[in-house]
Every structure is written in C-alpha cells, then in structure tokens.
Amino acid sequence: MGGAQSSSLASAFGCHVENQKMSKKLDEDFYGGFDDYEHAYDIQVASQMGLRAPSSYGQAPPTSFGAAVGNQSSYGRSRAGGRTAAGMRNEPARPMTAVRAAGYTSFANKVQASEAVKASETKSDTGEEKCKEMEQKVTDLLKGSMLAAEQRNYKEALDKAKDAGRRERAVVKYREQHSMVESMNLDLTFTVLFNLAQQYQNSDMLNEALNTYEIIVKNKMFPNSGRLKVNIGNIHFKRKEYNKAIKYYRMALDQVPSIQKETRIKILNNIGIAFVKMGNYDDALSTFDHCVEEKADFKNALNLVVASFCVQDVEKMREAYQKLLDIPLDDDDDHKTSQEKEDVLMIQVLNSDSLKLWERMKRSEAERAIMTATKLISPVIATDSTAGYEWCLETIKQSVHASLATELEMTKAGEMLKDGDIEQAVEVLKVFNSQDTKTASAAANNLCMIRLLEGGPKLAESQKYAEQALSMDRYNANALVNQGNIAYMTGELEKAQHCYREALNSEASCVQAMYNMGLVHRAQGNVEQALECFYKLHNILLNNVQVLCQLAGIYESLEDSAQAIELYSQANSLVPYDPSILNKLAAIFDAEGDKTQAFQCHYDSYRYYPSNMKVIEWMGAYYIETQFSEKAVNYFEKASIMQPNEIKWQLMMASSHRRAGNYQKALELYRNIHRKFPQNIDCLKFLVRITTDLGMPEAKEYVEKLEKAEKVRQLRMQRESDSSQGKRHSANSTHSLPVPQTGDRPNSLNSVRMHSASILAADAQPFSVSQRDMRSADYSYADPLGPSIPRPKTGGKRTQKDDSFDDLDDSMLPQ
Known part of the structure; x- marks a missing residue:
C-alpha cells in the first residue's frame, strides 16, 4: 500500500x-x-x-x-x-x-461485481429450474392419482397421492435450503394435501382423511380453506355422527358469502338431510323449505316432499308437491319452428350433441323426482291410493309437466295390480286405446300379460290383446314375447320359437326372448341349441341365477355331475339363502355317494326353509343311519307337527326313542298313537313288544287288541277279494236284464226288483258257509326305520380250547 x-x-x-x-x-x-x-x-x-x-x-x-x-x-x-x-x-x-x-x-471493480451478479443469477436460475422439474413430477403424480380414482382404483390412487406428498415436501425443503422460499408454490401444496385427503376418504381411512383436512383448514396461508369443513362434515355424516356433521356444515356455511347462493343451498341441503337422519323432521322441513324459497330445484323440492311425508301433514305434502311441479324445465323442443323440426339432418346432429344429452339427463331426473313424490304421497293424501292418484293427476295436468300424466296413469294401473285390484287396473289400461300408437300398444301389451298370468280361458283374450298391440306397433318386442308365451302354454312350440326369433330381430337385447327360446329348445330336446342360447344369455347377463340354474339343469340331465355341481355352486354363491338350489346340490352329492356334502347342503336348506318334508325325512334317516337316534327325534317331531294325521312320522319318532334306549318315552308315544289310531296294527305290535320286554301286565290287553285287529284286517281283505271276484264274475256273466219293451214297461221300482230277483233265483245254488282260513295272530312287526344293528354278544359262552402241549416245539422251552 x-x-x-x-x-x-x-x-x-x-x-x-x-x-x-x-x-x-x-x-x-x-x-x-x-x-x-x-x-x-x-x-x-x-x-x-x-x-x-x-x-x-x-x-x-x-x-x-x-x-x-x-x-x-x-x-x-x-x-x-x-x-x-x-x-x-x-x-x-x-x-x-x-x-x-x-x-x-x-x-x-465494476467488472468483478457484474461477474458476481451473473454467477449468482446463473446459480439461482439453475435452482429454480430444478424446483420446476421436481414440481412437474409432483403434478404428474397428482394427475395419475386422480385418473386412478376416477377409474375406482383407489389403492393405486392413494399410493400415488402419498408419493406426490413426499415429493412436494422435498421441493419445499429444497427451497428452504437454497433460500427460495419467496417463490414457493402454495397452490401445489394445497392440491397435494386436498387430493391426499380425498383418496383417504375414498379408501375408507376416515381418521387419516380428517387429520389431513384439519392440516389444510388450520393453515392460514391457504385462502378459502374453511370451505373444506363441508368435507369434514361429510366424513362425520358417514360415521353417523350427525351432530358433529351439522356443526361443521354450519361452520362452512359461515365461510361462504351470501352472493354464492348455489353453494349455500347445497350446504343447507346437507344440513336438512342430517336432520332427517336424526329424526328431527321439523327442522329438516324448515331447512328444505328455505332452500326451495331461495332457489328451487327438483332435488330440494323432493326432499321437502319427503320431510312433509315424515311429518304426516297432508296440507304440507300437497303444498310441497305443488312447489315441485312449479319448477320449470328448460326444454327448447317446444320453441323450435316447423322448418327446424322437419330438418332431419339437423335433428340427428342435435340429438347426439353433449348439451342435448345433458338436457335429457336433467329431464329424466325431473321426471323421476315427480314420479317418486307421486308414489310417496298418493296413498296418504286421500282416503285411498286411487283418490290420491286422481288428485296428483289433476295437479300434474294443470302444471308445466302435463306430459307426465300419461305415464302416471300407467303407474296408477301398476299400483292397482300390486293391491290386487286386477279388474280396476284392466279398466284403467283400456282407457289408453284412444291415446297415441305407442302408449296404446304398451297398454294392450300390459293387458295381454295380465290375462296370460290368469291362464285358462283367459288365454284367448290374451291372444286378442297381443294381436292388438302388434297391429299398433309391429316391432314391439315385448308383445312378440307375450305372443310366444301364449303359444308355449298351448303347446305350439314351433310358433313360440318363431315369435321369439322375431322379437330378437326387432330388439337384439331382448333377454326375455332369448331365455324363452332356450326353454323351447330344451322342451324340444335340442340340448346343444339350448346350451347355446343360455350361454349367450350368460355373457349378456353375467352371474344371473336363473340362467346358471338352467345350464346346471341341462348338464344334470346329461349326467355331467361335475359341471352341474360347479354351476349350482356358482348360483349358490350368488344366492346362498335359496333352499331349492341347495336341494339340487344335495341330491347330486347324494347320488355321487358324498354323504358329507349332501348332509351339509340338506342342513343349510333346512335352516333357510324348515318346512320341506323331503329334507326333514332325509335328515332323520341320516341320523338314524349314523346311529344318532336322539337327533333324529327332533326332525320327526317337526314332521308330525306339520302333518298330524300322518301316522308315519309319529311311529318314526317313537321308534327313534326306542333305538336311543328311551323306552318309557317310546311307550308313552305308542300309547298316544294307539289312542289316536286304535286300529293301527303296527302300533299294537310295538306296544306288545315293549310291554312284554318290560314285563308289564298291559301286554295281555294289547295282545288281545292285536288279535282283534288282525281278524278285522283279514275279514276286510277277504271282503275286498270277494267283491273283486264278484265284479269279475258279473262282468263275464251272460245274464243280463232284458230290455223292457214299450208296451210292458214296469210301472214301479218294486216290479223291476221282483223281475231281477226271479232271474237270479233261477240259477241260484244251495247256500253253504265257506270255511275261511282263520290263522293265529301274527305278532311279528317291521320297524319303519329298518332293522336295527345287532348288538355284540359279549355274554356268550366261549369255546374251551385244548390246553395240551403235544405240539409244542422243543426250541420254545427254556434252557
């Protein structure tokens, strides 16, 4: 220096x-x-x-x-x-x-400073680019998670959401380490947390979802995060914690400004539904009423009708129903000019437009809401359901939804059929003959079906209605199916097959026609074609129980037990409570000799339907065969209760007691049977045997009764044989009464008797008493449960063996 x-x-x-x-x-x-x-x-x-x-x-x-x-x-x-x-x-x-x-x-110095600035800028640009690359990976994971959730693959969606959360935290940590916090992407952080909470909720991990939502809500850096309290309320609603759900709904409602009416109404609708779940119908009614007053839509109006129905207030129900009908439906079809309606190409283009599809969806939702409300309140707003439907019909005709009146009348006829008022339903359906072609064809088809189910002499009338429906709409597949059903019931299988084929040509997805065609082929013996029809139907209606049973029945008739068992097992897995399928499986297992599987199927069938006598008899016989007679008693007792006049079940019950060693109970049962059926010889034989074995003095009395019963039976059998021989003799006899002439007709019945008696006396033989075979009484009996297993002879005398030692080998002797 x-x-x-x-x-x-x-x-x-x-x-x-x-x-x-x-x-x-x-x-x-x-x-x-x-x-x-x-x-x-x-x-x-x-x-x-x-x-x-x-x-x-x-x-x-x-x-x-x-x-x-x-x-x-x-x-x-x-x-x-x-x-x-x-x-x-x-x-x-x-x-x-x-x-x-x-x-x-x-x-x-300036050059050095500029170089240092350039170096720092280059370094910061490099760090920002790396952060952007890391954030892009997080965004890609978010997209994959959302797509997987849309495809209902919730496990994959949750895994990707967790991975996105880990990578996003790595980005935040990198920014903090390199002093780039001012450019932090808060929107990405919010999206990652919100998606993670959604995937937890989709996977039913409600505690984790609640914790994630709480993290978002408590972070003041996220604007408008308080609205997510609606999601927290939904989780509590799913847990049936309705008080907490209402609390969070109201907290979220406070976060929404008054200008956002649609969002506020949706939250209020959730509050009303929670009140309904709690049973607080008055608060729910006021909440839904406020929603309809603010901005009426069909869902809120339907909820208002339901709340009014829960309160059972007729005036409220009618008022809510009128509010539902006052909601307009935006439909531009009525405002089109005639030129636009005649333009076929334009109509085809507009019908496939996404906006047109959305309008159809909204219209179907409106129609469903109105029809549901009508079915709900019509039986309670008047003295009977018919009067209630009449009031609803008149109200609909005076509203903007007058086109639904026809469908409502059809629904009215269906409700009458459910109530058993068939003739009144027929009268309602006959009114539709003056309507347009499709409506009249549908009404005629319903009339055809009603008469077809009545059967017998009503089949001719059913045929008339089927022809009427086809004359109005030649390609009505349902009418063709009904016509084929009529032919099937009358035995005209070829005609029925032709009708079903025409129905399939008119509508390829008519499963009723294909199912009935398979039945026709099976009735004709065309097993291969029947299998083809039912397998096609199985591909259309996957896991349909009736189709599986038909296929199993065909294989059972072909003696393919393995395939039949597999198909019946599939049907049983779909409806495990159906006893008939279990009986089919039990019969196949029993025929195959698999008693264990047969017993299990019979036991399950008995649990679901304990009144099947064949199953009860099989279970009792199985326990007798396996020497568990005390368990067989329960089944025979239930059978005797269901058929008290059938002596077989009571004899089996008494015999089961006797086999189990409970002789006193068996004797008591035999006595009761004898009092109810005194002429039954089998019961008397059992009584003689038991009283004799027990050494009771009543044995002599029962022996006398048995002898008398045996004599009576022999006399009855002799009388029946004599009468049968006399009938044969009279049929082969050449004597017959002369045909009276016109002039010598007998004047009275006595003259006829005297004339016939004189003819018989001419050929009469001398009277003599025939010697009948009066044998001694047979005291042997046959056990209805079959012969019992012989007991081992443990007390028998043993044969004495020779104790000589002549044949003893010397090598066996001790040294």
Whole structure:
C-alpha cells in the first residue's frame, strides 16, 4: 500500500511541473510549441486507437495482438504484455508508475461485481429450474392419482397421492435450503394435501382423511380453506355422527358469502338431510323449505316432499308437491319452428350433441323426482291410493309437466295390480286405446300379460290383446314375447320359437326372448341349441341365477355331475339363502355317494326353509343311519307337527326313542298313537313288544287288541277279494236284464226288483258257509326305520380250547 501511494504522489507531482512549463511557453509565444510533446507518453493513446508506434524509436510494427516484435525496451515489453492481457481479459492496460497510479481501478471493480451478479443469477436460475422439474413430477403424480380414482382404483390412487406428498415436501425443503422460499408454490401444496385427503376418504381411512383436512383448514396461508369443513362434515355424516356433521356444515356455511347462493343451498341441503337422519323432521322441513324459497330445484323440492311425508301433514305434502311441479324445465323442443323440426339432418346432429344429452339427463331426473313424490304421497293424501292418484293427476295436468300424466296413469294401473285390484287396473289400461300408437300398444301389451298370468280361458283374450298391440306397433318386442308365451302354454312350440326369433330381430337385447327360446329348445330336446342360447344369455347377463340354474339343469340331465355341481355352486354363491338350489346340490352329492356334502347342503336348506318334508325325512334317516337316534327325534317331531294325521312320522319318532334306549318315552308315544289310531296294527305290535320286554301286565290287553285287529284286517281283505271276484264274475256273466219293451214297461221300482230277483233265483245254488282260513295272530312287526344293528354278544359262552402241549416245539422251552 505504501509503494502504491508514493507512486501516485510522484505521478501527480510530475504532471504539475509539466503544466507549469507549458504555461510559461504559452505566455512567451501563444502559437509556439503546439506540436511539441513527448511521443513516448502517447503510447497509451496509440494503443487505444490502434495506431502504429513511431519509427523513430526503432521498433517494428505491431503484430495482430498489438505487440511489437524485435528490440523493445522494458517499457515496450510491459506495454505489449499489458495490451495482450487487456485484450484477452477485456480490462484496461496497467499504467506506468510515473504517469498513473498503480493498482486496481474502479472499472475492474465494476467488472468483478457484474461477474458476481451473473454467477449468482446463473446459480439461482439453475435452482429454480430444478424446483420446476421436481414440481412437474409432483403434478404428474397428482394427475395419475386422480385418473386412478376416477377409474375406482383407489389403492393405486392413494399410493400415488402419498408419493406426490413426499415429493412436494422435498421441493419445499429444497427451497428452504437454497433460500427460495419467496417463490414457493402454495397452490401445489394445497392440491397435494386436498387430493391426499380425498383418496383417504375414498379408501375408507376416515381418521387419516380428517387429520389431513384439519392440516389444510388450520393453515392460514391457504385462502378459502374453511370451505373444506363441508368435507369434514361429510366424513362425520358417514360415521353417523350427525351432530358433529351439522356443526361443521354450519361452520362452512359461515365461510361462504351470501352472493354464492348455489353453494349455500347445497350446504343447507346437507344440513336438512342430517336432520332427517336424526329424526328431527321439523327442522329438516324448515331447512328444505328455505332452500326451495331461495332457489328451487327438483332435488330440494323432493326432499321437502319427503320431510312433509315424515311429518304426516297432508296440507304440507300437497303444498310441497305443488312447489315441485312449479319448477320449470328448460326444454327448447317446444320453441323450435316447423322448418327446424322437419330438418332431419339437423335433428340427428342435435340429438347426439353433449348439451342435448345433458338436457335429457336433467329431464329424466325431473321426471323421476315427480314420479317418486307421486308414489310417496298418493296413498296418504286421500282416503285411498286411487283418490290420491286422481288428485296428483289433476295437479300434474294443470302444471308445466302435463306430459307426465300419461305415464302416471300407467303407474296408477301398476299400483292397482300390486293391491290386487286386477279388474280396476284392466279398466284403467283400456282407457289408453284412444291415446297415441305407442302408449296404446304398451297398454294392450300390459293387458295381454295380465290375462296370460290368469291362464285358462283367459288365454284367448290374451291372444286378442297381443294381436292388438302388434297391429299398433309391429316391432314391439315385448308383445312378440307375450305372443310366444301364449303359444308355449298351448303347446305350439314351433310358433313360440318363431315369435321369439322375431322379437330378437326387432330388439337384439331382448333377454326375455332369448331365455324363452332356450326353454323351447330344451322342451324340444335340442340340448346343444339350448346350451347355446343360455350361454349367450350368460355373457349378456353375467352371474344371473336363473340362467346358471338352467345350464346346471341341462348338464344334470346329461349326467355331467361335475359341471352341474360347479354351476349350482356358482348360483349358490350368488344366492346362498335359496333352499331349492341347495336341494339340487344335495341330491347330486347324494347320488355321487358324498354323504358329507349332501348332509351339509340338506342342513343349510333346512335352516333357510324348515318346512320341506323331503329334507326333514332325509335328515332323520341320516341320523338314524349314523346311529344318532336322539337327533333324529327332533326332525320327526317337526314332521308330525306339520302333518298330524300322518301316522308315519309319529311311529318314526317313537321308534327313534326306542333305538336311543328311551323306552318309557317310546311307550308313552305308542300309547298316544294307539289312542289316536286304535286300529293301527303296527302300533299294537310295538306296544306288545315293549310291554312284554318290560314285563308289564298291559301286554295281555294289547295282545288281545292285536288279535282283534288282525281278524278285522283279514275279514276286510277277504271282503275286498270277494267283491273283486264278484265284479269279475258279473262282468263275464251272460245274464243280463232284458230290455223292457214299450208296451210292458214296469210301472214301479218294486216290479223291476221282483223281475231281477226271479232271474237270479233261477240259477241260484244251495247256500253253504265257506270255511275261511282263520290263522293265529301274527305278532311279528317291521320297524319303519329298518332293522336295527345287532348288538355284540359279549355274554356268550366261549369255546374251551385244548390246553395240551403235544405240539409244542422243543426250541420254545427254556434252557
């Protein structure tokens, strides 16, 4: 620093002396010495201007780098080197010590500062680009999560949402480490957290979803995050915590400004539904009423009708129903000109337009709401449902939805059929003959179906209505199916098959026609075609129980037990409570000899339908066969309760007690059976056997009763055999009553009797008593449960073996 300062002072002093000399010369001669200057001092200017150095110094011309080649002074070499370095570094040359101060200049400081700024900007640009790349990966994961959730693949959506959350936190950490917090993307952070909460909710991880929503709501950096309290309320609603749900709904409602009416109405609708779930119908009614007053739509109006129905207030129901009908439906079809309606191409284009599809969806929602409200309130707003439907019909006809009156009348006929008022429903359907073609065809088809179900003499009338429906609409597939059903019931299978084929040609998706065609093929014995029809139907109606049972029945008839069991098992997995399918499976397993599976299927069938006598008998026989007679008693007892006049079940029950060793109970049951059926010989045989085994004095009485019963039975059998022989003898006899003539017709019945008696007496044989075979009473009996298993003879005498040692081997003797 000292050297630099001394150089600067010296150079400054030198400049001052030269200025004094110049001033003296100018004072002496104004124009003298104008060109007198030392050219060596002007080398800086020469170098800056690119001029050639003066030749008086004996220097060579400079090269392309501005440096002189040859004999140069130390000053020239330093200047040349300085110029070269300055050209390369874009810096000014180092000045001479005698002319200018040595050291760094302000220009060099500016260059260094600009380079430092450029380096920092380059570094910041590189960090920002890396952050943007990381954020783009987070965005891609978010898109994948949302698409997976839309496809209902919630596991994949949750995994991607979690991965997006981890990557987003990595971006935030990177920004904090590199001091780039001011450019943090808060929208991305909010989206990641919100999507994660949504995927938790879709995966039924409600606690995690609540925690995530709480993180979003409590963060003040997210604007309008308080509205997410609606989602928190929905989670509590799903948990059936309705008080908490209403609390969060109201907190979210406070966050929504009054100008956003649609959002506020949706939140109020949620509050009303929560009140309905709690049973607080009055508050729900007031809430829905406020929603309809603010902005009426069909959902809120339907909720108002439902709340009024829950309160059971007729006036409120009628008022809410009228408010529902007062809601207009935006439909531009009525405002089209005749020219637009005749333009077929325009109509086809507009019908496939997305806006047109949206309008159809809205119209179907409105029609569904009106029809649902009508079905709900019509039975309670009047003395009966018919009067209620009449009031609803009149109200609809006076509203903007008058086109729904026809459909409502059809619904009215259906409700009458449910109530069993068939004739009144038929009268309502007959009114539609004066309507347009399609409505009249549908009404005639319904009449055809009603008469078809009645069957018998009503089939002719059903055929008439089917023809009437087809005359109005030749391609009515339902009418063709009904006509085929009539032909099937009358045995005309070919005609039925033709009708079903025509129905399929008119409407390829008519599953009723395909199902009935399979039945026709099966009735005709065309098993392959029947299987083809039912397999086609199985591909259309996947996992339909009736189709599976038909396929299983066909394979069962073909004795393909494995395929039949598989199909019946599929049907049983769809409807495990159907006892008939279980019976089919049990029968196949029993035929295959698999008693365990058969027992399980019979047991399940008995649990779902305990009144099937065949199942009860099989279960009782199974327990008897497996020697669990005490369990068989329960089944036979239930059978005897269901059929009290059938002695078989009571005898089986008593026999089960006897096999189980409960003789006293068996004796008591046999006595009750004998009192109810005193002439039953099997019961008397069992009584004789038990009383004899127990040594009871009643045995003699039962023996006498058994002998009398045996005699009575023998006499009855002899009388029946004699009567049958007499019938055969009279049929083969040549004697017959003469045909009376017109002149000698008997005057009375006595004359006829006397005439026939005289004819019979002519050929009569002498009377004699025939010797009948009166054998002794047979006391043997047959157990209705079959012969019992013989007990082992443990007390029998054993045969004595010879204890001689004659045949004993000597090798066996001890040494």
